[in-house]
Amino acid sequence: MADRSPAPDTPELRARWGSFAFTEAYKVKADRHIAKYPEGRQKSAVMPLLDLAQRQVGEETGTQGWLPLPVIEYVAAYLDMPVIRVLEVATFYFMYNMRPVGKHHVQVCGTTPCMLRGSDALFETCKARGMKKGHVSEDGLWTLTEVECMGNCATAPMAQINDDNYEDLTPERLDAVLDALAAGEQPKAGTQEPGRHTSEPYGGVTTLKEMVDENHDYRSEW
Amino acid sequence: MPKVTVDGLEIEVPDGATVLQACELAGKEIPRFCYHERLSIAGNCRMCLVEVKPGPPKPQASCALPATDGQEIRTDTEMVKTAREGVMEFLLINHPLDCPICDQGGECDLQDQSMYYGRGATRYRMNKRAVTEKYMGPLIKTIMTRCIHCTRCVRFSEEIAGVDEIGAVGRGEDMQITTYLEQAAEHELSANVIDLCPVGALTSRPYAFEARPWELKKTLSIDVSDAVGANITLYSKGREVMRALPRINDAVNEEWLSDKGRYQVDGLMRRRLDKVYMRRDGKLQAAGWDEAFTAIAEAVAGDKGSIAAIAGDLVDCETMFAAKALLRACGSNLLEGRQTGMAYDVSNLAAVNFNSSFAGIEEADAILIVGSHVRWEAPLVNVRLRKAAKRGAKIFIVGPAWDTTYPAEFIGTDLAILNELPSHIAETFEKAERPAVIVGGAGLKNAHGKALALAAGWGAAFNVLHMSASRMGGLMLGYAQKGGIADIAEAKPKVLLSLGADETDYASFADSLKVYVGHHGDAGAHAADIILPAASYAEKDGTYVNTEGRVQFAEKAVFAPGDAREDWTILRALADALGVEVGFDSFGELQSAMIAEVPALGEEGLADYGALPEADKNTRAEGEISAYPVRDFYLTNPIARASEVMQRCSSELLHAGELQEAAE
Numbered sequence: 001m002a003d004r005s006p007a008p009d010t011p012e013l014r015a016r017w018g019s020f021a022f023t024e025a026y027k028v029k030a031d032r033h034i035a036k037y038p039e040g041r042q043k044s045a046v047m048p049l050l051d052l053a054q055r056q057v058g059e060e061t062g063t064q065g066w067l068p069l070p071v072i073e074y075v076a077a078y079l080d081m082p083v084i085r086v087l088e089v090a091t092f093y094f095m096y097n098m099r100p101v102g103k104h105h106v107q108v109c110g111t112t113p114c115m116l117r118g119s120d121a122l123f124e125t126c127k128a129r130g131m132k133k134g135h136v137s138e139d140g141l142w143t144l145t146e147v148e149c150m151g152n153c154a155t156a157p158m159a160q161i162n163d164d165n166y167e168d169l170t171p172e173r174l175d176a177v178l179d180a181l182a183a184g185e186q187p188k189a190g191t192q193e194p195g196r197h198t199s200e201p202y203g204g205v206t207t208l209k210e211m212v213d214e215n216h217d218y219r220s221e222w
Numbered sequence: 223m224p225k226v227t228v229d230g231l232e233i234e235v236p237d238g239a240t241v242l243q244a245c246e247l248a249g250k251e252i253p254r255f256c257y258h259e260r261l262s263i264a265g266n267c268r269m270c271l272v273e274v275k276p277g278p279p280k281p282q283a284s285c286a287l288p289a290t291d292g293q294e295i296r297t298d299t300e301m302v303k304t305a306r307e308g309v310m311e312f313l314l315i316n317h318p319l320d321c322p323i324c325d326q327g328g329e330c331d332l333q334d335q336s337m338y339y340g341r342g343a344t345r346y347r348m349n350k351r352a353v354t355e356k357y358m359g360p361l362i363k364t365i366m367t368r369c370i371h372c373t374r375c376v377r378f379s380e381e382i383a384g385v386d387e388i389g390a391v392g393r394g395e396d397m398q399i400t401t402y403l404e405q406a407a408e409h410e411l412s413a414n415v416i417d418l419c420p421v422g423a424l425t426s427r428p429y430a431f432e433a434r435p436w437e438l439k440k441t442l443s444i445d446v447s448d449a450v451g452a453n454i455t456l457y458s459k460g461r462e463v464m465r466a467l468p469r470i471n472d473a474v475n476e477e478w479l480s481d482k483g484r485y486q487v488d489g490l491m492r493r494r495l496d497k498v499y500m501r502r503d504g505k506l507q508a509a510g511w512d513e514a515f516t517a518i519a520e521a522v523a524g525d526k527g528s529i530a531a532i533a534g535d536l537v538d539c540e541t542m543f544a545a546k547a548l549l550r551a552c553g554s555n556l557l558e559g560r561q562t563g564m565a566y567d568v569s570n571l572a573a574v575n576f577n578s579s580f581a582g583i584e585e586a587d588a589i590l591i592v593g594s595h596v597r598w599e600a601p602l603v604n605v606r607l608r609k610a611a612k613r614g615a616k617i618f619i620v621g622p623a624w625d626t627t628y629p630a631e632f633i634g635t636d637l638a639i640l641n642e643l644p645s646h647i648a649e650t651f652e653k654a655e656r657p658a659v660i661v662g663g664a665g666l667k668n669a670h671g672k673a674l675a676l677a678a679g680w681g682a683a684f685n686v687l688h689m690s691a692s693r694m695g696g697l698m699l700g701y702a703q704k705g706g707i708a709d710i711a712e713a714k715p716k717v718l719l720s721l722g723a724d725e726t727d728y729a730s731f732a733d734s735l736k737v738y739v740g741h742h743g744d745a746g747a748h749a750a751d752i753i754l755p756a757a758s759y760a761e762k763d764g765t766y767v768n769t770e771g772r773v774q775f776a777e778k779a780v781f782a783p784g785d786a787r788e789d790w791t792i793l794r795a796l797a798d799a800l801g802v803e804v805g806f807d808s809f810g811e812l813q814s815a816m817i818a819e820v821p822a823l824g825e826e827g828l829a830d831y832g833a834l835p836e837a838d839k840n841t842r843a844e845g846e847i848s849a850y851p852v853r854d855f856y857l858t859n860p861i862a863r864a865s866e867v868m869q870r871c872s873s874e875l876l877h878a879g880e881l882q883e884a885a886e
Contacts, residue, residue: 082386091391
C-alpha cells in the first residue's frame with residue numbers, strides 16, 4: 001500500500017500553502033455542499049470539501065492536486081471542526097493525495113481480477129515509460145500508484161487516470177492512452193475494447209435479450 | 223424489559239441493554255478491549271464475540287448487539303471459544319509481546335485475556351509491524367507498536383474530555399493513533415487515557431520503569447488537589463508513594479482523575495520539611511522540638527488566648543479540629559481557613575455548598591456560572607457540565623473567557639449584568655425545568671448574594687464551587703471569621719499557627735510568632751518563625767469534605783519523612799507545652815471528640831446543611847471579574863509546586879514558547 005503519511009510540516013510548506021483559501025468559484029461549490037446538511041452538521045461536508053481543496057491545489061500546481069497540511073487545516077477551520085478529524089478522513093481515503101503528484105495520476109488496479117487479466121503487464125508498461133510507484137516522474141507528468149479494486153472487474157484490467165477510468169487495457173492500449181495524455185489530448189474514457197460500450201459481455205448480451213432494443217416486461221414469465 | 227437466556231440461565235435485562243451487558247448481568251465474563259462502560263460503543267476489537275440465536279450462524283460482537291426478547295445467548299460453546307482464540311491470535315500478530323519490559327505488565331488486559339482466552343502458542347512466523355513513537359506530552363509515554371487500535375483514547379478525548387486531539391490516521395494495517403502533528407495532549411484529564419489503554423501503548427511517563435503493580439501497597443485515599451475530593455488509590459513502595467490512580471465512585475469522580483491529582487505525588491518526596499526549624503538572626507536553622515515548643519509557650523506566656531490558627535488548603539478535618547481544640551483550651555476562637563482574605567457569609571452552610579451534587583448537575587438544563595474557571599478549578603466538574611451541555615443544557619458564564627469544552631456563552635466580566643440579565647438569558651432560566659447557578663471563587667466576593675437571589679427567583683439549584691480540599695470541612699468546624707482573615711490580623715495574635723497555609727499574605731502578621739505546621743517548604747515556611755514538620759495527605763488518616771459537602775475518609779499510605787509527625791500529634795504535644803487540656807490522647811479519641819461536636823463528619827456521604835437562607839431580592843451585584851484565582855492549573859498547592867512533573871507540565875503546556883530569562 002502506498003505511504004499515506006502527510007507531507008512533512010516544513011517552513012517551506014507553510015510558506016507555500018499557509019495562505020491557502022478557496023477561490024470564489026470553489027467557495028460557491030463548497031457552500032453548496034455544506035447547505036446539503038442541517039445547520040450545525042456542516043462537518044458532514046468534509047469529504048467533498050477536501051476534494052474541492054485538492055482540485056484547487058491541482059489547478060494552482062497544474063497537477064491532479066494534493067492536500068498539504070495547511071490546506072487540511074483550512075478545511076478544518078472552514079467547517080469548524082478539529083483538524084485531527086479532518087486528517088483522519090484525508091489519510092483514510094485513497095482519492096486524497098497526501099503527497100504532491102504529477103499532472104496525470106496513473107492509478108493501476110492490482111487486485112486479483114485485474115491481476116489475472118494482466119495488470120502486471122500494465123505496471124511493466126508504466127515502468128518502461130519511467131514511472132515508479134509512489135513517485136512523480138522527472139518530467140512532472142506522471143505519478144504511478146498501485147491501488148486496490150476500483151470496481152471495474154468486468155472490464156479488467158483497468159487504470160484510473162485523474163477523473164477517468166480506462167478499462168479493458170492491454171500494454172498497447174495503455175501506451176496509446178498515455179501517449180494521448182502526454183500530447184495533451186483527451187482519450188476516450190471507459191472501455192478501450194473496440195465494439196464494447198460499457199461492461200456488457202463480449203459478443204453481445206446473453207441475458208435479458210429482449211431489453212436490448214426496447215423496454216420489456218418480464219414479469220409474466222416469472 | 224427483554225427476557226434473554228444466557229447459557230441456559232433466563233434473566234431479565236433493562237431496556238436498551240446490549241448482549242454484553244446481559245451476559246455481565248448473568249455473571250458471565252465477556253473479554254473485551256474496545257468496549258468501555260463510559261464511552262460510546264466502537265465494536266472494533268471483536269473480542270466480545272458470542273453466539274446468539276436468533277441470528278446469523280456466526281459469532282457476533284456482543285458489545286454492539288442490542289439484547290432483545292427471547293434471545294438465546296451462548297458464551298460457552300466451541301464456536302465462541304474458537305472465535306475468541308482467533309481474534310486473540312490476530313491481535314497478537316502485530317503485538318510485540320515485550321511484556322517483560324512493558325510498564326503495563328501485570329495489569330494488562332491483553333496479557334490477562336490472552337492467558338484466559340488465547341491459544342497456547344503462536345503460529346505466526348513472519349515479520350511484525352512496527353510503529354514509531356508518538357509524542358503526547360510530558361505525562362503520556364507512547365510505545366505505539368503495542369497499540370491494538372481499540373480507539374478508547376480517541377473516544378475519551380472526544381467524548382469525555384471534549385478536546386478533540388487524539389485520532390486514528392491511516393487505515394488498515396497502516397492505522398496509527400496520534401495527536402495532530404504529535405502535539406502534546408493539552409487538557410487537564412489527559413492522563414486518563416493511560417488507565418483506559420488496555421495494553422501498554424499509552425503508559426505513564428513519570429512512572430516509567432518505576433515499579434511493578436504486584437510490589438505496590440494500595441491505600442484508599444482522597445485527592446486533595448482540588449475541592450472535588452476524587453477517590454484515589456495511592457500505590458506505595460516502601461516509604462514512597464509511587465503513583466495515584468482513580469477509584470470508581472460514580473457520585474464523585476466516576477472513574478477519572480485530573481492530571482494534577484494523579485501526578486503531584488512526586489512532589490511528596492521533594493522540598494519536604496523533615497526537621498524542626500527556628501528563625502535565629504533572620505535565618506531558619508534546624509532546632510529541636512522542645513526548643514520550639516518552649517519558644518511558642520514563651521510567646522503566649524501570660525496571654526494564652528492570643529493565639530490564632532489559619533488552615534491551609536490541604537489539611538484534613540482532624541488536624542483542623544485538633545487546632546480548634548487547642549485554641550479553645552487556650553481561650554481563643556481565632557480560626558480562619560479562607561487564606562486569600564475571602565469573607566463571604568457562612569452563617570448558613572447550604573449557601574456555600576454545591577447543593578446540586580456533581581451527579582445532579584448533569585441533569586440541569588440551564589446553568590449560570592458566575593466567576594469560575596471550572597476547567598481549572600474542578601476539571602471533573604467540568605466533565606459533568608459537558609455531559610449536561612450534551613444533553614441540551616444552555617450554559618452562560620460571567621467572567622473572563624476560557625476555553626470551555628462545550629458550547630457556552632460568555633456574557634462579559636462585569637457582574638452588574640446579573641442585576642439585569644439580557645432577555646434571552648432570563649427567559650432561558652425562567653423556562654428551564656432544572657436550572658442551576660454555580661458561583662466560583664471569583665464571584666463569591668461580589669455576587670454571592672445576587673446569585674442566591676437569582677437562584678431563589680428561578681427556583682434554581684444553588685451551588686458554590688470551592689477550590690481547596692479543606693474548605694467545606696473547615697467551614698463545618700468553624701474556620702471562618704466574620705471579616706475573614708482581616709479579623710485575625712486585627713486581633714494581632716502573639717502566636718499564629720499556620721496549618722500548611724501557603725497562600726496567605728503573612729505581611730499582615732509581622733508582629734506574630736508564625737508557627738508553620740506543614741509538610742512543604744513553600745511560601746508558608748518561608749515566612750515562618752518556627753517550622754514544625756508535619757504529614758501530607760498521604761501520610762495520615764483524615765476526613766475530607768468536598769465542595770458538595772461529601773464527607774470522605776482517607777487512609778495513611780506511608781510514613782512522613784524524617785522528624786515529621788502527623789499533625790494532630792504535634793498539636794497535642796503543643797497543648798502540653800502550653801499547659802492546657804485538649805481532651806484527647808489518641809487519634810481515635812480525637813475523632814470521637816470531633817464527631818461529637820460535628821456529627822456530620824462521622825458519616826461518610828453528603829452532609830445535610832438544611833435549607834438555603836432567604837435571599838434578599840434587592841441585593842445588587844457590582845464589580846468586575848478581572849481574573850480567576852487559579853493562575854496556573856498545575857501549580858495550585860505546595861505539593862504540586864514541589865512536583866517536577868507539575869512544573870514540567872506548567873512550563874511545557876501552559877507557558878510553552880515563553881522566553882525563559884536567566885535570573886539576574
